[in-house]
Amino acid sequence: MNDSAILELSCAGLARAIRDKQVSAAKAMEATLARAQAVQPKLNAFLRIDTDLALDAARLADRDLARGHLRGPLHGVPMAHKDMYYREGVASSYGGRIGASRPAPSTATALARLDAAGAIQFGVLNMAECAFGPTGHNYHYGHCRNAWNPEYITGGSSSGSATAVAARATYAALGSDTGGSIRLPASFCGASGIKPTYGRVSRAGAMPLSFSMDTVGPLARTVEDCALILSALAGADARDPLAEAREVPDYLAQMRRSAAGLTIGKPRQYFYDGCDAEIAALMEASLETFRSLGATVVEVDLPDVDAWNAAATMIISSEAASVHGNWLRTRPHEYSAQVRARLEQGFAIPAAAYIDSLRLRGVALREFSERVFSKVDVLHAPVVAFQTPGIAETDVGGGPTMAALLARLTRLTRPGNFLGVPALSLQAGFTKAGMPVGMQLLGRPFDEAALFALGHAYQGATDFHRKAPAL
Amino acid sequence: MTNSIPPDVAAALLGAQGIASTPESAEAGARFATLVLGKSAKAFAQLAFEDEASGYTAALRKGAP
Numbered sequence: 001m002n003d004s005a006i007l008e009l010s011c012a013g014l015a016r017a018i019r020d021k022q023v024s025a026a027k028a029m030e031a032t033l034a035r036a037q038a039v040q041p042k043l044n045a046f047l048r049i050d051t052d053l054a055l056d057a058a059r060l061a062d063r064d065l066a067r068g069h070l071r072g073p074l075h076g077v078p079m080a081h082k083d084m085y086y087r088e089g090v091a092s093s094y095g096g097r098i099g100a101s102r103p104a105p106s107t108a109t110a111l112a113r114l115d116a117a118g119a120i121q122f123g124v125l126n127m128a129e130c131a132f133g134p135t136g137h138n139y140h141y142g143h144c145r146n147a148w149n150p151e152y153i154t155g156g157s158s159s160g161s162a163t164a165v166a167a168r169a170t171y172a173a174l175g176s177d178t179g180g181s182i183r184l185p186a187s188f189c190g191a192s193g194i195k196p197t198y199g200r201v202s203r204a205g206a207m208p209l210s211f212s213m214d215t216v217g218p219l220a221r222t223v224e225d226c227a228l229i230l231s232a233l234a235g236a237d238a239r240d241p242l243a244e245a246r247e248v249p250d251y252l253a254q255m256r257r258s259a260a261g262l263t264i265g266k267p268r269q270y271f272y273d274g275c276d277a278e279i280a281a282l283m284e285a286s287l288e289t290f291r292s293l294g295a296t297v298v299e300v301d302l303p304d305v306d307a308w309n310a311a312a313t314m315i316i317s318s319e320a321a322s323v324h325g326n327w328l329r330t331r332p333h334e335y336s337a338q339v340r341a342r343l344e345q346g347f348a349i350p351a352a353a354y355i356d357s358l359r360l361r362g363v364a365l366r367e368f369s370e371r372v373f374s375k376v377d378v379l380h381a382p383v384v385a386f387q388t389p390g391i392a393e394t395d396v397g398g399g400p401t402m403a404a405l406l407a408r409l410t411r412l413t414r415p416g417n418f419l420g421v422p423a424l425s426l427q428a429g430f431t432k433a434g435m436p437v438g439m440q441l442l443g444r445p446f447d448e449a450a451l452f453a454l455g456h457a458y459q460g461a462t463d464f465h466r467k468a469p470a471l
Numbered sequence: 472m473t474n475s476i477p478p479d480v481a482a483a484l485l486g487a488q489g490i491a492s493t494p495e496s497a498e499a500g501a502r503f504a505t506l507v508l509g510k511s512a513k514a515f516a517q518l519a520f521e522d523e524a525s526g527y528t529a530a531l532r533k534g535a536p
Contacts, residue, residue: 310510329489348481348500356515362526446535
């Protein structure tokens with residue numbers, strides 16, 4: 001198998017090819033490293049590439065396999081991750097300067113589980129500073145660029161994760177999603193990404209931003225890859241008291257069930273307010289595809305999502321201000337103007353309003369479940385209501401237009417974080433300008449399986465996820 | 472409906488928590504807090520006396536299929 005053919009495989013496809021000894025882990029790693037080095041000058045996706053370590057690890061994986069030892073379902077698959085997951089003894093940058101001199105005391109549970117499944121980490125990826133930015137701009141390490149057009153934003157905060165996946169420069173990557181940070185870049189870059197239910201994946205060893213809202217999940221080329229990786233990540237963890245102990249379903253088996261019999265809700269309110277006509281048309285086309293697969297589509301009414309969005313913003317801002325408080329007092333100059341300005345805003349939220357926001361979450365989830373999930377299995381919506389903006393036009397720093405821009409970007413993703421429900425982002429097509437457009441499917445708590453079933457069926461009927469950018 | 476948070480109150484809140492503010496950052500903080508408080512006021516007013524934050528975890532588990 002030549003390098004191009006290897007790089008076109010999905011994560012699941014490469015894992016199968018390595019298991020079946022059609023390709024070695026070393027050969028796959030060499031192809032991936034060469035691709036990563038080739039696209040880096042255009043995309044600025046990587047903050048570090050560990051060539052020698054990765055090749056040694058891949059050769060070791062080949063020797064293990066030759067001895068009959070298959071480490072797990074991701075044996076030998078190269079991956080790079082958002083630079084906020086701790087690796088013992090290594091400093092994570094958090095996409096800025098603030099964490100760059102702080103070696104991690106232990107390895108993140110998510111990384112340890114991917115290691116145990118056989119994946120090989122070969123580098124770390126660019127990200128929004130402190131995971132606190134939805135555009136992909138980075139004022140410390142340079143802006144991350146969209147593989148489909150480097151003049152456009154990647155979305156954030158998992159910017160490098162999405163553009164590297166799209167560029168075939170990694171098979172998958174960990175992201176994190178506190179207000180949309182997996183779904184936004186997945187949508188802008190044409191990747192698939194799953195924000196799991198809050199608590200489904202351990203946050204131990206992941207840089208905190210807002211402990212009530214932070215979730216850990218993968219971005220990959222296909223929904224099947226997301227299901228495969230989430231199977232490795234999910235489950236209880238003694239190091240994260242909020243990691244849910246409930247049994248992890250067989251996502252791959254459940255993903256293969258038919259979409260027929262599932263009911264999809266199209267929201268009457270909020271998600272289509274001011275929606276770009278091309279995006280609305282792509283959403284409608286995707287619903288038509290789901291109908292053709294046997295799913296039922298019905299319109300549903302939503303509660304007051306605007307209030308939830310404001311409450312989510314208060315939770316994230318207050319907790320981020322608290323988490324970064326000590327550094328903001330002693331090393332404020334080490335933050336970029338935008339992140340510092342946003343963190344400081346959290347100190348202006350009254351404590352009672354923060355607590356009211358937390359009290360509202362349970363009420364909101366019960367109301368949403370009654371109104372929506374009593375009628376449908378999944379809510380379908382755009383990830384963003386407007387077309388991919390340019391890097392220059394959204395380069396607002398910490399200036400007066402910052403708040404409105406950032407709020408507009410996360411308007412459709414933040415409600416999913418407030419509710420804590422799982423949300424899958426996947427490609428719905430391309431605009432006339434050739435940029436990918438994503439849809440999101442929101443499911444009942446801990447029902448990632450329904451999202452995977454619908455997403456996998458959709459990708460079986462479409463080929464958007466197979467298209468690669470010309471770089 | 473809530474009252475707005477004036478910039479001098481925002482500056483005092485930041486200062487009381489050890490965060491040095493500028494007129495611009497106090498103004499931005501005040502604008503931000505006023506906006507989100509205004510948008511959530513009606514929902515907060517409808518919270519029941521007994522609603523507490525732990526109700527969320529219960530709702531999450533109860534909502535699972």
